[in-house]
Amino acid sequence: MIKLENLTKVFKKPIREEGVWGMFKTLFSVKYDETVAVDHINATIADGEIVGYIGSNGAGKSTTIKMMCGILAPTDGKVTVDGVEPYKARRKIASKIGVVFNQKTQLWRDIPLRIHGQLTLAKKRAAQKRRSF
Numbered sequence: 001m002i003k004l005e006n007l008t009k010v011f012k013k014p015i016r017e018e019g020v021w022g023m024f025k026t027l028f029s030v031k032y033d034e035t036v037a038v039d040h041i042n043a044t045i046a047d048g049e050i051v052g053y054i055g056s057n058g059a060g061k062s063t064t065i066k067m068m069c070g071i072l073a074p075t076d077g078k079v080t081v082d083g084v085e086p087y088k089a090r091r092k093i094a095s096k097i098g099v100v101f102n103q104k105t106q107l108w109r110d111i112p113l114r115i116h117g118q119l120t121l122a123k124k125r126a127a128q129k130r131r132s133f
Ligand SMILES: Nc1ncnc2c1ncn2[C@@H]1O[C@H](COP(=O)(O)OP(=O)(O)O)[C@@H](O)[C@H]1O
Pocket: 011, 012, 035, 036, 037, 055, 056, 057, 058, 059, 060, 061, 062, 063, 064
């Protein structure tokens, strides 16, 4: 079971000022630009349940998935996968998770995921070979 409880992610970026003096000031700056990417999301996904998660660009979908995989830690709230908080036990839950982050033009809809993985790997290897010439 996957549980999202008030799951929140805020990205903080220091506001940089122009020039060398600005860079120096940034070292002591307390000014931050904040982006609330995921804002107190609640959801429960049962074992075997298939769900879609839709929203416009920048709505926070990828950030939510990254927290579900343990790639990012939540700023507030929590996500548990089978009772475990992913970012605290990435190795433990890695074997239970499959995730594809990609451009939609690269995720061909009519082929199985397994074949997609093989093709992606083959493309990567071909690119590596080309680079080594
Ligand atoms: N690493 C990051 N640092 C700063 N802001 C980010 C980062 N990742 C995503 N964002 C911002 O968080 C918001 C949600 O992004 P994202 O989760 O990628 O949305 P979606 O996948 O729904 O298009 C956007 O405003 C995006 O610019």
